[in-house]
Amino acid sequence: MKELDLKFEKGKNIIVGKNNSGKSNIIKAIDLILGKNSPTWNKSDNITDNDFFEGKTENEIFIWCELKKSDEELLNLSDAKGAFFKLFDKYNYTYEKMDVNFSNKDDLFKFSTDEGQARIDSDNYKKEWIGTKRYCIHGFEDELNDMTDFAFAFRSTKESDEYIKEMLFLYKKADDKEWLFSVNANFRNELLQSAIIPSFRDPKDQLRITNYTWFGKLLRKYIQVDDSDLNDAFGKVKDASNKLFKDLQNNIFYQKNQIAFPNTEISFQFNPDAKQDIYKSALIYVDDGFNSKLDEKGSGIQSVVIIGLFDYYIRNIAHTNGSLLAIEEPEIYLHPHGRRVISDRLDAFLDGHKNQVILTTHSPEFICSPHEDINLIVVKKDDGTFAKNLSFNDVKTKQILIKKQNAEMFFADAVILVEGADKYILESIAEEFGTKIRINSNGIEKDLGRNWLNDYNISIINCGGKHEFWKYVKILNEFKIPWLIIADFDYIRNGLNDFFTKLSYEQHFQDGLNALKSKINNSGKYKSISEIDNAETKQEIEKYISKLSEENRIHILTGELEDFYRLAPTYDKEQGVIEILSTAIEENNNISEYVKIDEFVNALEFFVENILKLELVEDENKE
Incomplete structure (x- = not known):
């Protein structure tokens, strides 16, 4: 990265972003400045050519x-x-x-x-x-x-x-x-005691035992060298080792050596002889059905042990006012339950915001924590590295984090927001849309592709209702993530005005909406444009919907999702969506066999052209 400014808050700081966006570089910079090794030690390999911008050492x-x-x-x-x-x-x-x-x-x-x-x-x-x-x-x-x-x-x-x-x-x-x-x-470390855990777990390095590392200080403080039981045990081990290695010791240092090295003996020991070095011989074993050293276990249990040891050290040994734990990708090789255990352990480490956690992650388990305040940092590469902070420290913003599936929007290059279960219908429509659309990419025509949402890093997010759109848009705007809303027809009458108000749109947007709403409300509470008999009013609505999509990226459908079903399912709402999708899969048909997709396709075409900035090409060979 060429240049980047970041602000970390007290409590939990979560850095998210796509691969190669620079997250690891941030942790390395923290480790270099605040880690255990002296940053300027000339024998350290803490700096390499690759650390310079674009690898250019000038x-x-x-x-x-x-x-x-x-x-x-x-x-x-x-x-x-x-x-x-x-x-x-x-x-x-x-x-x-x-x-x-x-x-x-x-x-x-x-x-x-x-x-x-x-x-x-x-x-x-x-x-x-x-x-x-x-x-x-x-x-x-x-x-x-x-x-x-x-x-x-x-x-x-x-x-x-x-x-x-x-x-x-x-x-x-x-x-x-x-x-x-x-x-x-x-x-x-006198100002801020820190522990840095990189993505490649290496307990031999992170739990290095010296007189200046936090783990070495913990063991030295914890192990009492004058403990009589400990000294008796070491004495017995020494006697046993002398008996075991007696012949070997005598053969190595036989009688002729005494001429050159008088009064000299050799011994093999299983533990240090010097009392002050006893702590350096400590090893950590983990028995999870097979007893072996910590560095032979998986990264998940390694993370738990390292976090627990550091937590104990700062609470009982260091007595500092605040400590920092920086950990890279704590979810590595962990199943969801294990990830939640690590997340809970990190929350406990915070100790009421006394301490600070900085972590990078791709996992929603570490983002979706409604109990702790979170400072979320989205890192993106767009003509250089860009980072934006947003604090989730109130009830309204934390509501967004409750749904784990919503966390993926922070990793997306663009987002489509929908009200609810229509997310799953739209994803299926997008797959079919991708097979029938061609694009011009650098002068080469090609299929957009069935998996274009993944190819272009697009997320479709269920907001849980039309009144929630503004909360998501506010956050996406903060992180400079482009978005498109697809909403039911009744959003014009109920919700859109509040959207304009909460996001401080210019007054003329509300004035135009209010003028249109007065005509709709005078005629009745309609859920579909087809229910409006007045041709002039209907024409005004269609014109407004078109303008709203082009100028504000809000695509209003002419009805509810149910109005687009070709054959009504047995169930309604989300169960009906599942029924339709299941039927399409069982019968091996496109979603268009069960849903009228034209209006959704129009929204997706707008999205591809105006947000992804891709050139669409008509394909005469496809229906």
């Missing part, structure tokens, strides 16, 4: 990660270790600050270069150290407690086959324009 990689502290949050830095420095200008008698300007990154990183380091070491500046080292002037809490905005700026370039990595730590008060800063300050 470009640069720049990441700005900003953390904001709310008024009710308190920094708890009592366990923080280490130190960083800020610069004091001895001649101007003030601290060096930066007015951050992304268009001039050289100025932002001016102290990271060799020349900048020379300036820091000159007589012009004094390093004022902050932290827990003996040479520090201030402690972390004294320096940072009153600050509200924190940021990390990272840049990488490639010069002579070497990746140059630079990083700044910046902080300020909310009302300040300029930032205090420190070069290469390794002060990330």
